[in-house]
Amino acid sequence: MADSKMNAATPPAPLFVDPHYQGSCDPEIIWNQHEQEWWIFYTARRALHDETFVATPLGVIASKDLVHWEFKGYCSFDGVPGKKDNHETFWAPAICREGDTYHMFVTWKTDTDTTRGQWGGPGYVVQYSAPEDDLLNGWKQVQKISKLEERALDATVWKDDEIWKLWYKGRKGGGEKASLIALQSKDLMNWVIDESDTGEVFNKEATGYGFEEAPFFFEWKGRKWLITDPHEGLIVYESDDARSWKMNNVILKEGGSREQDGSMARHCSVLVDEGRAFIFYHVEPWRDYGTPPFKQPQENRRAALQVAELKLVEGKIVCDRDELIHLH
Numbered sequence: 001m002a003d004s005k006m007n008a009a010t011p012p013a014p015l016f017v018d019p020h021y022q023g024s025c026d027p028e029i030i031w032n033q034h035e036q037e038w039w040i041f042y043t044a045r046r047a048l049h050d051e052t053f054v055a056t057p058l059g060v061i062a063s064k065d066l067v068h069w070e071f072k073g074y075c076s077f078d079g080v081p082g083k084k085d086n087h088e089t090f091w092a093p094a095i096c097r098e099g100d101t102y103h104m105f106v107t108w109k110t111d112t113d114t115t116r117g118q119w120g121g122p123g124y125v126v127q128y129s130a131p132e133d134d135l136l137n138g139w140k141q142v143q144k145i146s147k148l149e150e151r152a153l154d155a156t157v158w159k160d161d162e163i164w165k166l167w168y169k170g171r172k173g174g175g176e177k178a179s180l181i182a183l184q185s186k187d188l189m190n191w192v193i194d195e196s197d198t199g200e201v202f203n204k205e206a207t208g209y210g211f212e213e214a215p216f217f218f219e220w221k222g223r224k225w226l227i228t229d230p231h232e233g234l235i236v237y238e239s240d241d242a243r244s245w246k247m248n249n250v251i252l253k254e255g256g257s258r259e260q261d262g263s264m265a266r267h268c269s270v271l272v273d274e275g276r277a278f279i280f281y282h283v284e285p286w287r288d289y290g291t292p293p294f295k296q297p298q299e300n301r302r303a304a305l306q307v308a309e310l311k312l313v314e315g316k317i318v319c320d321r322d323e324l325i326h327l328h
Contacts, residue, residue, distance in 0.1 A: 013258035014304035023047030149174030199245025
């Protein structure tokens with residue numbers, strides 16, 4: 001009986017695998033106030049399709065206890081239903097709530113043609129909004145946030161008192177080098193560049209990493225944190241003002257022993273609840289990272305969602321992905 005109770009309060013591994021193409025990536029966890037549930041929005045890559053990385057919808061799963069998850073379907077945008085072979089390409093949503101409205105900042109491309117490359121052509125970070133009672137089908141486009149020449153992707157959003165902050169990966173002025181682009185707004189509508197945002201993110205001289213993507217912001221233990229994905233584990237940065245970022249640690253680089261968790265963690269989001277921090281990430285357990293993903297068999301492109309708990313030890317964020325999570 002004790003084992004049964006413990007298992008019931010422990011999230012499964014994998015947490016979830018998309019039921020159609022098995023390409024579950026880029027999780028974003030939020031609290032759905034209307035449904036009183038945790039919802040995870042994720043990029044539904046078409047792993048078992050040759051055009052894996054385009055024509056991807058956003059999938060949604062829901063849970064009341066972080067343990068038992070239900071697939072809700074794919075998001076509709078501007079009244080067009082999402083489907084497993086989508087009419088447009090959506091990646092990596094960032095979602096926030098203001099009053100009775102939710103706002104999504106998502107990488108969006110009309111392009112689903114791989115003649116422009118396996119990732120399609122350049123896209124935008126686009127803002128959508130939805131009423132709190134329809135976070136599956138109610139999304140309507142508000143505006144394009146980025147410029148086409150920025151080749152923007154992977155936004156994260158946060159509110160600091162009365163100021164909203166938005167970060168994403170992009171090429172300032174259309175240059176060759178990608179960087180962390182920071183914007184701010186007082187009303188979620190009018191966005192301006194935050195030139196004071198500095199630090200070691202996307203700075204190879206400071207970190208030793210020449211590639212990063214997928215920034216995610218959260219607050220925990222009196223500090224502000226940003227995690228990025230260099231495809232070599234996850235880089236953790238810390239700050240006291242959400243502007244001057246210093247590298248803190250690298251986590252989840254080595255694979256774990258749980259099912260479909262035997263490779264490095266990728267693109268994440270973090271839930272802080274009652275003082276605990278849970279990191280949700282995707283794993284591509286069969287991928288050979290020495291070969292471009294689009295040159296590998298479709299079976300190697302499959303991805304699963306996982307969750308682990310973060311700890312703060314002597315000022316460093318650490319994570320043991322094999323440690324059993326006990327939930328109340």
